[in-house]
Amino acid sequence: MTTTQVQFNKGKGIRLYTPDQDEYIDAVSGTFNLALGYSYPELVDALKTQLEDLIHVSSSFTGDLAQQVLDSILAHAPAHITTGWMRDIIGSTANEGAVKIANKYNGKNEVISLSLSHHGQTLFATAISGNAFRRKSFPHTVVTQNGIVPAPYCYRCPFSAKGAPACGFLCAEAIHDYAEYAASGGVSCIIIEPILGNGGNIVPPEGYFERVRKICDELDIVLIADEVQTGIGRTGHMFASEYYDIKPDIITLAKGLGGIGIPAAAILYTSQLAVLEKFEHSYTSGGNLLSLTASQKTMEIVSREGFLENVRENGVVLGRLLNRLKEKYSDVIGDVRGIGYMWGLEIVDKDGAPDVNLTNKIIDNGLENHHLILRGSRYGFGNVVKVRPSLTATVDDIEEICARLDKIFHEL
Ligand SMILES: Cc1ncc(COP(=O)(O)O)c(C=O)c1O
Numbered sequence: 001m002t003t004t005q006v007q008f009n010k011g012k013g014i015r016l017y018t019p020d021q022d023e024y025i026d027a028v029s030g031t032f033n034l035a036l037g038y039s040y041p042e043l044v045d046a047l048k049t050q051l052e053d054l055i056h057v058s059s060s061f062t063g064d065l066a067q068q069v070l071d072s073i074l075a076h077a078p079a080h081i082t083t084g085w086m087r088d089i090i091g092s093t094a095n096e097g098a099v100k101i102a103n104k105y106n107g108k109n110e111v112i113s114l115s116l117s118h119h120g121q122t123l124f125a126t127a128i129s130g131n132a133f134r135r136k137s138f139p140h141t142v143v144t145q146n147g148i149v150p151a152p153y154c155y156r157c158p159f160s161a162k163g164a165p166a167c168g169f170l171c172a173e174a175i176h177d178y179a180e181y182a183a184s185g186g187v188s189c190i191i192i193e194p195i196l197g198n199g200g201n202i203v204p205p206e207g208y209f210e211r212v213r214k215i216c217d218e219l220d221i222v223l224i225a226d227e228v229q230t231g232i233g234r235t236g237h238m239f240a241s242e243y244y245d246i247k248p249d250i251i252t253l254a255k256g257l258g259g260i261g262i263p264a265a266a267i268l269y270t271s272q273l274a275v276l277e278k279f280e281h282s283y284t285s286g287g288n289l290l291s292l293t294a295s296q297k298t299m300e301i302v303s304r305e306g307f308l309e310n311v312r313e314n315g316v317v318l319g320r321l322l323n324r325l326k327e328k329y330s331d332v333i334g335d336v337r338g339i340g341y342m343w344g345l346e347i348v349d350k351d352g353a354p355d356v357n358l359t360n361k362i363i364d365n366g367l368e369n370h371h372l373i374l375r376g377s378r379y380g381f382g383n384v385v386k387v388r389p390s391l392t393a394t395v396d397d398i399e400e401i402c403a404r405l406d407k408i409f410h411e412l
Pocket of ligand 1: 092121193198229
């Protein structure tokens, strides 16, 4: 059985149902975008009301509502991020908008990104993403001047260093060297996922972002935090930028913002970066009424007292259970890393090398025999099993996910 052969026609919480009432557990919240799980009733009700009242008006008439939604997001953003843009519905164009802002602001055009990163699938977003597999069919399309530098992947350090901070953050120094020597001052911005999501749940070491921020200040580079995956509570904090004290100039959001899968995206930035004119970055469906309704309700729910605290606490339980699996199956689980509801299990062969076949086997076996939906990491080496349930998952849900994972590993 493959994912294309299973069909679902109903979803509730973290569970999906086939027309024959077979139940599956989705351990990855759709495409990591269902912050509130499937069909969260309060959000469905808000959307039903909006559907009945008004589905679309031109964005010329939605400015006030968009501003209200932005305000409700900005209320939780790092204090220096005070304004934003709500005219996108996907992360790819939100990232492009962020780069446009940087380019217009500092008059430069180069972008630095990290190897193994994923920033979307428009031509531009594909070009600045760290893995070549999505752009290799378009070898003649040149869309941007950019440099890809090594990711802060301590488990498989690209410099074979022995760990941070002793390594001197060689991966951060690569940013400095590229900007100084390869680009000769032409770098406009750097875009970084606070935790590299699709690349393999790579959590940068403490001190990395501090060094990156200093380099950006020194070389007049705009720092963009792509929080399309990490934003809206995924790490147990509304923004990972806040938790890791990244101090970005721009934050991009999508995925979880729509709560139950309604497409919605936003770009947040400091007041001096408010340089775009409306006509410079707008889409017909950008900031549509359903997206705005979903975003506003999602923000209301996720910011309720206790909601994120719950994700933080349950996230500790999830981490503990996954680490227990690592101890039990140490021959195949090389590393477990994450925070909140954003975890990855690095699957290795007997020599410790990435084992992509085994990873795929685990994912397929999970779906077929244990009705557990998992995803792998194609942007990295392809050997990380991702566990990222909806933020509404309870401790019982988490225990059930880990119990099924245990059975899957046992069967190997
Ligand atoms: C970190 C990150 N940025 C950007 C994107 C692109 O978002 P979208 O697919 O909504 O265009 C993704 C999608 O997976 C992502 O994970």
